[in-house]
Amino acid sequence: EVQLVETGGGLVQPGNSLKLSCATSGFTFSTAWMNWIRQTPGKRLEWLAQIEDKSNNYFISYLESVKGRFTISRDDSKSSVYLQMNNLKEEDTAIYYCTWNLGGFYWGQGVMVTVSS
């Protein structure tokens, strides 16, 4: 069974940082293209970043509006993917999902990030 479990969410003040982690199982992580997607309180879905596998040199792509603030990374030895988020803003408040891109996305259960003073 495919499982993706996100951790690391919470309440953070504007300008601060947070690192999300996603532990996976049930599929061959080393060849998987992994993504982070968020869902705003209004239910809008926004793709944030993708990291490809080793055979594609771990190529990374970002949504332009988070480039320079968010960093996606992976550890194949731990079947895990991460999202480092810096200089957080109130508009980053959302549920953050770890996803596996297989032509369509498989999703974790999500983790809430609230940016507020």
Next chain:
Amino acid sequence: DIQMTQSPASLSASLGETVTIECLASEDIYSNLAWYQQKPGKSPQLLIYYANSLNDGVPSRFSGSGSGTQYSLKINSLQSEDVSIYFCQQNYDSPFTFGSGTKLEIK
């Protein structure tokens, strides 16, 4: 960026009816189109990928079609458990963009 225009925004239908949700891409996405179902309080679940391929475990009353810029999701014989929000998403080019969602309710 590729824009995804999804319609209708909401839909109310009776049990047993057939409903169709449409998605229009701002450019050709070569069938790289996925559909998701999101039930209240849950994460989205993949229904259809590559426009018309049914994901494992998804009931056969769900089907996808389309090509180029126009795609649709059809649900036959509507069941009470189909009450959800449905999203389309293009997987052709990053940033991978989503439709704004269709909220399906039972009359």
